[in-house]
Amino acid sequence: MALNYDKLMATAVNDLTLNYRDTETMLYAQSIGFGQDPLDAKELPFVYEQGSPLRTVPSMASVLVPDMFPPDLGWDFTQVLHAEQRLTLHRPLPPQADMLVNKRIVDVFDRGPRRGAMLLFEAEGRLAKDDTAVFTMGTTVIARGDGGFGGKSGSAPPPHRAPRRDADLSCDLPTRVDQALLFRLNGDRNPLHADPATARQAGFEVPILHGLCTYGIACRAILRTICDYDDTLIREFDARFSAPVMPGDTIRTDMWQDGPVVSFRCVAVERDVMVLRNGKCTLAV
Secondary structure: OOOOHHHHHHOEEEEEEEOOOOOOOOOOOOOHOOOOOOOOOOOOHHOOOOOOOOOOOHHHHHOOOOOOOOOOOOOHHHHEEEEEEEEEEEOOOOOOOOEEEEEEEEEEEOOOOOOEEEEEEEEEEEEEOOOOEEEEEEEEEEEEOOOOOOOOOOOOOOOOOOOOOOEEEEEEOOOOHHHHHHHHHOOOOOOOOHHHHHHHHHOOHHHHOOOOHHHHHHHHHHHHHOOOOOHHHHEEEEEEEOOOOOOOOOOEEEEEEEOHHHHEEEEEEOOOEEEEEEEEEEEEE
């Protein structure tokens, strides 16, 4: 079935109810590696709600919106590739909240039968109690099996480019072999991240880590290395996915800081594979 541009553009949902509590906040933090050392006084406030105010990892917004790109859009969902993730925080993400979310498809581009279709999604989250804007999130998806549907050509916003110099800072963070099983509890139950048979059918030796887990680990690296764990400093967090991470990989985040802009990329150290690129984190001035 070919994609229908007009039908896709009419799939907007407004005032979707979204509720999360401190349990989800702590689970997300643990699922990207916080708390592996339970005596780390700077990471403990992200995974323990007593003793000091619970802190929220800014990238958690990326897992809050259910069905950000749902499977029933008339595409071949088995060929869908999550290509980019963008996040703007209008205020720090609370550790628990009742929210209303508007989500929509911003645009759809036909890249041709061999290159697939590109879909741009957007979601906006607001506090239910007073309609205060909290975040705006953008997601770029490549539907590899749905190009040539007769739509218009076009492209996503141009990617951010890192400076042409050696990285200013680097942070190595290990992943656990069971990390995908933990991260999937944030909502993405795709069997590619849990079922060995499904992973083999897709061409992988083992179930792979979620791209949004890598995205969160990069956020943790910047919080740790540049922000001294002050989660209120991060205002924007954008990145492009370039290769899957295998659970157990060590992820090295290279960072370049130019004023409030931190450029970053992630490499799976043991395999020397770049897994995330064109990263841009904007800090509060």
